[in-house]
Amino acid sequence: MYHLRSVGYDAAICKSCPKDNRIRFPSRQWVSIHIKLGLLLALALLVCSLMLGIGVFIIQVKPIKKEGHGRSWKMDGLPEIELWKPGQGSSQRILLKMAATIMNGNGNAHKEPTVCVTGAAGFMASWLVKRLLDKGYTVHATVRDPDTKAKVHHLLDIPGAAERLKLFRAELSEDGSFDAAVAGCLGVFHVATPTEFAPKDHENDMIKPAIDGTLNVLRACTKAKTVKRVVVTSSAATTSINESAEQNQYIDESCWTDVDFLRTVKPPTWSYLVSKTLAEQAALQYGKEQGLDVVTIIPVLNVGPSITPSVPSSVQLALCLLTGNPYMLPGLKGMQLISGSVSLVHVDDVCSAQIFLMENPSAQGRYICSPINTSVPQLAKYLSKRYPQYNVPTEFEDVPEIPKVNISSKKLVESGFSFKFGIDGIFDDAVEYLKTKGLLN
Numbered sequence: 001m002y003h004l005r006s007v008g009y010d011a012a013i014c015k016s017c018p019k020d021n022r023i024r025f026p027s028r029q030w031v032s033i034h035i036k037l038g039l040l041l042a043l044a045l046l047v048c049s050l051m052l053g054i055g056v057f058i059i060q061v062k063p064i065k066k067e068g069h070g071r072s073w074k075m076d077g078l079p080e081i082e083l084w085k086p087g088q089g090s091s092q093r094i095l096l097k098m099a100a101t102i103m104n105g106n107g108n109a110h111k112e113p114t115v116c117v118t119g120a121a122g123f124m125a126s127w128l129v130k131r132l133l134d135k136g137y138t139v140h141a142t143v144r145d146p147d148t149k150a151k152v153h154h155l156l157d158i159p160g161a162a163e164r165l166k167l168f169r170a171e172l173s174e175d176g177s178f179d180a181a182v183a184g185c186l187g188v189f190h191v192a193t194p195t196e197f198a199p200k201d202h203e204n205d206m207i208k209p210a211i212d213g214t215l216n217v218l219r220a221c222t223k224a225k226t227v228k229r230v231v232v233t234s235s236a237a238t239t240s241i242n243e244s245a246e247q248n249q250y251i252d253e254s255c256w257t258d259v260d261f262l263r264t265v266k267p268p269t270w271s272y273l274v275s276k277t278l279a280e281q282a283a284l285q286y287g288k289e290q291g292l293d294v295v296t297i298i299p300v301l302n303v304g305p306s307i308t309p310s311v312p313s314s315v316q317l318a319l320c321l322l323t324g325n326p327y328m329l330p331g332l333k334g335m336q337l338i339s340g341s342v343s344l345v346h347v348d349d350v351c352s353a354q355i356f357l358m359e360n361p362s363a364q365g366r367y368i369c370s371p372i373n374t375s376v377p378q379l380a381k382y383l384s385k386r387y388p389q390y391n392v393p394t395e396f397e398d399v400p401e402i403p404k405v406n407i408s409s410k411k412l413v414e415s416g417f418s419f420k421f422g423i424d425g426i427f428d429d430a431v432e433y434l435k436t437k438g439l440l441n
Contacts, residue, residue, distance in 0.1 A: 114185050116139070116178075117129050119191045120143055121143045122192075123308055125192070126306070129141055133165060144169065144170070176216075176220070181220075187231070188220075203271070206275050211279050214283050218292060228293060231358050232294060233299065234366075235273075240257065243261045251340075253366040267338050280298075299353075303345070318430065319427075319439075333376055337399060341404065345370055345372065346421035349419050374403060377399065380393060380394045
């Protein structure tokens, strides 16, 4: 007969046991040896079972300790997988979703996470595809004409595309068109949008297709039953346009563009601005009603290098003060007059933010992505000083010196995202890119 005084465990306590909490064996001390051997055997069996179940993971995955971010793991060729965060219970510090992201159905080999990118041939979306492939994702990319190599070769030339990129034909206006591309995906980046800025029929050629196309993609996500989150790319045009003359307006995710004002005044590109606003609202409403996790990102004017065959119009617009393009300068002024500012972001930061919002489990709702707020006169003075060789004009009487609005990325930054590029990096990269295209000397 022996007695155990327990420390930290539920067990009967014998009053005759000494107070120093030692285990006493008045006789038959071999029991202690058997207990120890039994515990060692149980531990060995547990370790063996874990090794058999996740052997590939143990061999290929390295733990990474990130200050303030808990522990994550990195497998060669795959995104980091966060196992736990500070404050979570030990029961949550397990390899959640490992089977979905690393192991195949038989648990024999790793399988990269699969995501879908809509409108993948465009400026932002093609850069997003590039970034996703760099991170080890498998990408289903939708384009309008996958069989025309001239329109998709920039996607096929991305490193990793041969192994992990698959092109799908899809049209926003065709119901069910995105079903095949979305099938089997864990996440969807919806970037595609109508871009006919001078449509003959504003309602039916721009506004309705944007709304219906967004819902078409979201319905495909619901049908797939594998999609955990959709990141919908919206536009800062959905937040800052209103008839108020108030200066220094603070614009955050609670702000919405005044659609009635746009329909009444009808400034240039008004139907595009309305289409982006109504499409984002429809996406958020669909997610709420159907139980689909929908997050929207709201970027400002995208600037930077591109892998597309032609130079993106947004890059030409942002750099028209340097290139002297007479057709683009009125557009830049019009942007400030309509939206209240000239706000800029590097395309690589936008794509980083899109991926961040897909991978961040706590992301929800809308997120503005805007590190730079300025005006045409302020931008001209900056460019003239940084690039004196381009003879930038600096006097403008038809646009205000000070932007009317301040578009804030506070929510995105406080969620843990950091912008990599300031205004110097944005324009330095864009200038070098335009040099390679022969648009700047």
